[in-house]
Amino acid sequence: MATTRHSPPVAAGEPIGVVEAPGREAAAELLVPRDTGHVGIVGATESGKSHTLKTLARALARQGAAVLVLDWEGEHSDIASHALEPWQVRVPVLNYPDPRRVVEALEAALRVHGDHYSLSPLMAQLLAKTLARTRRRVRSLVEELEKLAENTPRADTRTSTHALLRRLWALQPVLEQLEPGPDKKLDPASPQPGKIYTIDLSGLTPSQKKTYTQLLATHLQANKQATTLLYLAVEEAHHTAQPGTPLEQLLLEARKKNIRLITLTSHPTPLHHNQQTIIAHQQPDTESAKRLAEHLAPEPRAKQALTKTLLSLETGEAIVKIGASKPVLAKIKPI
Numbered sequence: 001m002a003t004t005r006h007s008p009p010v011a012a013g014e015p016i017g018v019v020e021a022p023g024r025e026a027a028a029e030l031l032v033p034r035d036t037g038h039v040g041i042v043g044a045t046e047s048g049k050s051h052t053l054k055t056l057a058r059a060l061a062r063q064g065a066a067v068l069v070l071d072w073e074g075e076h077s078d079i080a081s082h083a084l085e086p087w088q089v090r091v092p093v094l095n096y097p098d099p100r101r102v103v104e105a106l107e108a109a110l111r112v113h114g115d116h117y118s119l120s121p122l123m124a125q126l127l128a129k130t131l132a133r134t135r136r137r138v139r140s141l142v143e144e145l146e147k148l149a150e151n152t153p154r155a156d157t158r159t160s161t162h163a164l165l166r167r168l169w170a171l172q173p174v175l176e177q178l179e180p181g182p183d184k185k186l187d188p189a190s191p192q193p194g195k196i197y198t199i200d201l202s203g204l205t206p207s208q209k210k211t212y213t214q215l216l217a218t219h220l221q222a223n224k225q226a227t228t229l230l231y232l233a234v235e236e237a238h239h240t241a242q243p244g245t246p247l248e249q250l251l252l253e254a255r256k257k258n259i260r261l262i263t264l265t266s267h268p269t270p271l272h273h274n275q276q277t278i279i280a281h282q283q284p285d286t287e288s289a290k291r292l293a294e295h296l297a298p299e300p301r302a303k304q305a306l307t308k309t310l311l312s313l314e315t316g317e318a319i320v321k322i323g324a325s326k327p328v329l330a331k332i333k334p335i
């Protein structure tokens with residue numbers, strides 16, 4: 001008798017949905033393994049990305065991975081073992097012992113705000129010097145730089161200090177939240193296996209969310225202990241994981257540190273070659289469906305069919321490709 005079961009792409013793991021196989025009666029569960037590699041969740045508005053993240057986070061945590069969700073809209077605390085506010089997370093940027101490390105972290109956070117926010121060599125030098133001789137608090141740092149701008153006899157130092165201050169003001173609200181204090185509940189560099197942490201960023205401005213995200217990424221890259229497998233989930237990846245950012249660096253290198261990135265985006269950003277798992281919900285337009293089909297199935301005939309499917313998926317449906325397996329059509333489980 002011919003089998004009616006459609007074989008799932010992965011043989012062992014936790015279910016996140018059901019494989020939909022046209023013409024077959026009994027569908028197989030869609031399993032995700034403990035280590036999916038980096039994950040890209042893409043799809044139009046309201047196509048089911050956030051919901052899929054919840055289902056996926058639970059399946060990964062059940063297998064002992066830690067999951068840290070940078071919750072842009074404050075919609076994920078329902079899946080959290082620990083629902084945190086931004087200031088409850090220990091990312092002591094200004095307190096890194098080596099001032100050059102602090103400068104690097106701040107430069108990386110500034111980069112996402114545009115080229116006009118970068119630090120000149122003189123600004124970086126002034127910042128490192130001032131850090132070395134002030135209390136590592138953003139207020140002290142700003143006050144010290146204001147004094148310098150007022151008292152220096154050198155015009156170039158004055159101009160650069162003013163420019164540096166303008167950049168620091170952009171980072172100040174986030175740096176203040178990250179200053180050491182008694183209320184820290186999570187060291188993201190050593191999370192507990194099997195836990196889901198959410199950080200509610202909904203009270204921050206878009207620019208503060210980006211700053212927070214990059215500072216956390218830099219911190220993980222430098223300090224994450226390799227023992228626990230950690231998934232870091234970030235929304236709006238088209239704004240946060242661009243080339244040259246600490247998040248992109250995590251995509252490139254973080255497997256060594258046992259960090260996997262889960263990016264969510266509604267924009268047709270090119271997928272990263274290092275993303276082994278793709279969950280593609282309904283696409284907003286033909287252009288992005290085509291690009292995605294190219295990534296998922298390079299053969300011309302499969303590509304055409306896939307493009308069509310990607311445009312007609314219903315909410316919660318997705319084309320899922322896990323690791324080296326073939327893409328399958330699946331319905332993601334309700335949480």
Ligand SMILES: Nc1ncnc2c1ncn2[C@@H]1O[C@H](COP(=O)(O)OP(=O)(O)OP(=O)(O)O)[C@@H](O)[C@H]1O
Nearest residue numbers: 044045046047048049050051266315316332333334
């Ligand atoms: N697999 C699913 N099963 C049942 N309901 C779902 C599923 N996926 C999504 N939904 C429902 O569809 C709606 C939109 O889903 P969701 O918020 O996840 O979309 P989104 O792609 O994240 O949207 P946005 O672009 O606005 O962030 C929600 O009400 C959600 O509960």
Ligand SMILES: [Mg+2]
Nearest residue numbers: 046049050051
């Ligand atoms: Mg969403």
